[in-house]
Amino acid sequence: MPAHPLEPRRTPPGGRALKTVERILEATALLLDEVGFDALTTNAIAERAGVNVASLYKYFPNKYAVLTGLAERMRDEQLALIRRPTEPGAWREELATLLDVFLDLFVSRPGFATLASVLSSSAPLREIDEASLAAEARALSERLAEYGVEGSRADREAIARVALEAARGVLPLARRAGPARRKRLMRELRRMLEAYLAGHIEG
Amino acid sequence: MPAHPLEPRRTPPGGRALKTVERILEATALLLDEVGFDALTTNAIAERAGVNVASLYKYFPNKYAVLTGLAERMRDEQLALIRRPTEPGAWREELATLLDVFLDLFVSRPGFATLASVLSSSAPLREIDEASLAAEARALSERLAEYGVEGSRADREAIARVALEAARGVLPLARRAGPARRKRLMRELRRMLEAYLAGHIEG
Amino acid sequence: MPAHPLEPRRTPPGGRALKTVERILEATALLLDEVGFDALTTNAIAERAGVNVASLYKYFPNKYAVLTGLAERMRDEQLALIRRPTEPGAWREELATLLDVFLDLFVSRPGFATLASVLSSSAPLREIDEASLAAEARALSERLAEYGVEGSRADREAIARVALEAARGVLPLARRAGPARRKRLMRELRRMLEAYLAGHIEG
Amino acid sequence: MPAHPLEPRRTPPGGRALKTVERILEATALLLDEVGFDALTTNAIAERAGVNVASLYKYFPNKYAVLTGLAERMRDEQLALIRRPTEPGAWREELATLLDVFLDLFVSRPGFATLASVLSSSAPLREIDEASLAAEARALSERLAEYGVEGSRADREAIARVALEAARGVLPLARRAGPARRKRLMRELRRMLEAYLAGHIEG
C-alpha cells in the first residue's frame, strides 16, 4: 500500500457533490498557475474553491489525490484530442490542427502547463505522470500506424513519445509568450514535427 | 525586493567554506532525484551534506537560493557544452556529439533531470528558469548562425529554443529508461533534430 | 505592508474561538510576568494556554500581534478607568481613587506592568505603544478640561501625558514592593500628582 | 550561580582591548535604538562594531552581560550627574539644570532611552535594573537630605525614586518629540517636580 493513495475517495454520486469536486479541481488548477506547486496547500485550495477543507478530504484522500484528479482530467482531454479521427492522407493538416488544439488546451485550461512539470518533479506523482504519458504516446502511435509508419510497436511509441515531449516542452512556453513570439514558436514546432514525421511517414 | 532573494549570501572566498557550499549543492542534487521536489527540505539537505542547517543558511538566504545555485551550475555546464567549438561543416556529427554529451550530463549529474522540471513548477524559480533557458537558446542560436541558418535573430532563437525544449523533454526520459529504450529514444531525438535543422541549415 | 502585521487575523465570531483567544492572551500575560519578554515564545504561550500553536497562528498573524492584542486590552481598560465619570469638584478625591484603581489594575492584571515596558523596547510594537499612550493622554486631558485646566489642547495633553508617565513609572514598582514600601510609593506618587495638578487646576 | 553571569569576562587590560569593548558597547547602543531589543543579536552587534563575534565573547560571557555593561555605564553617568554638587539654596535652578543635562544624556547617548525599558522587560536584567535605580534613588535622596527634606531614609528614597521614575518616563518621550513638543513636555516635567519637591523642601 502506497504512502499516498491517489484514488478519489468515492465516486461523487453526482448532483451537488460533483459540483464540489469540480470546484476543487478548478481552484487547484488556478492556484497552480498563480503560486506554483510548492505554495499550493489544501487549505488554500479549499478556500479558493469556496468549500471547507474537511469537504475536500471527503472527496480526496490527500493532497496528491487532488493533483492526480487534475492530471487524469488533463490526460483524458489530451487523449481525446489525439484520438479524434480525421480524414486520412492529410497528415500535415492534421498535425497542424492537433498543435492548434493542444495550444488551445494549454492556454485556456489553467494549471495544465504547470501541472505537466509538477508531475515529473514530485516523487508521489511520477508514476501517474509516466502512465499518462505512456498512454498518450500509445494513442499517438496508433495514429502513426494508421499513417503507415513502420517499425515495431516500441519504435512507433518512441517516435510518438519524442514528438509528444517536444510539444510538451514548447507549448507552455508558447502559452507565456506574446502573440509574435507565440506564432514563431508554434511555427517552428510544427516545422520540426513535420520534418520529423515526414521522414517516418513518407520516407 | 522579492520575497525570496535568490542570490547566494556571499561568495565563499575559497577555503573551507567552498567545500561546504559544494557539499550542500551536491546533497541537494542527490535528494532532488531521490525524494523529489516537495519532499526536499533544508534540514534533509543539511543532514545529507553533513553540515549544520545554520551553515546552509549562512551561504544561502533560503531554500530557493540553494536550488538557484544548482540551476546556475547546470546552466553553466550546458552553456559550456553548447559553446564548445567544433570543426565547421560537420553539423550532423556535431549534433550527434552534443546530444551524447548532454545525455551524459543528464545521466551522470544527479538532480539535473529533476531540477529542470522543478524550475518551471515553482513560482519563485520561474524567473531563473526562463533566464537560463534564454541564455542557452541564445548560445545555441549563435552556433546556428555559424552554420548559415538565416532569418532574424528572433527567428534563430526560436529555432534554438524549440530544439532545446525537445531535448530537455526527451533527455530525462532517456535517463530513466533501460538501455534498449534509451537507445531508441536518443535515436529518434537525433532524427527529429536532424530533420528539423536540415531544413534550416541546408534548405 | 509592514514586516509584522499586527491586526488579529479575524474577529472570532464569538463561539469556541473566543475562548481560545481569551486563553492565549491570558497565558501571554502570565508568561510575560514570569519569564520576561525575551523568553516569551509562541510555543510557550500555546502550551500554557492549552491550545495548539497552530491555533494561536490562526487568530494572530505573528508573535507581535498577540502582544498587540494584550496591549489593546490594557489600553481599553485604562481608558475606561480614565473616562469613568465622577462628581465634579472633588478632583483630589478622584485622583486618589484613580490611582487606587490603576494600582489595582497593575497588581491584579498579570502582564500589564511588564507589557508597558515591553511595548517601548520592541521596535515592531513602538507604534501601538505610542498610539495607546496618546489615546490615554487625550482621554485624561479631557478630564483636565472639565476641571478647568486652561491652555491649548496640546498643553493639556502634555500635562496629561506627563502625569501618565509618572504613574506608569511608579505603578510597576509599587506592584513589586512589599506593603510598607508600596504604601509609601503610592503616597508619594499621589502627592506629586496632587501638587502638580493643583497648580494647573487651582492656580 | 545564575544562568547568565553578567560580570564582564575580564577587565580589559587597557590599550586596544579597551577600544574593542568600547566599540561593542557603542554598537549595542545604536542597534538598540534602531531595531529594538528583540532584534538585537550578538552577531549583529559584532558586525556593527567591526569585530568578530568570538571577540565579543572574549570580553562578555553572554549577551546579557553586554547589556549589563551598557546599563552600568548608563547608571554611572546618571549617578555622576546626580551627585555633581552645586551651590546650596538654589534647588529650583539645580533641578532645572539637572533635567537639562538628563535630557541631553538621553538625547545624545543612543540606546539609553531604549535600554531603560529593556532592563525592566527582561527577566535576566531585572536585578541590575532595580539595583541601578536603587543606587540612583539613594544618590538623589542624599541631595534631598542636603536640601533639608525630612523623614526617614526610606521616605526620602521613596521621594527620590518617584521623582526619578517620572523623569525616566518623560525623557524618552521628549527625546522622540519635535522641538515644540519637547519643550512643552520638559516644561511640564519640571513643573511637576518643582511642585512636588517644593512641598518636601519648603513645606
Add this chain to the structure above:
DNA sequence: CATGAATGAGAATTCATTCAT
C-alpha cells in the same frame, strides 16, 4: 589574539489532516 567557520538547540510559522457539532 583575532578571525572564519561551524553548530546545537530552539523559535517562529505552516500544513496536511481530523474531529465535533
Add this chain to the structure above:
DNA sequence: CATGAATGAATTCTCATTCAT
C-alpha cells in the same frame, strides 16, 4: 452532510555560543 475549529508534526530559519587556525 458541511463547517468551524483544532492539532500533530514538520519546516524554515535564527541565534547564542564555540572551535580551529
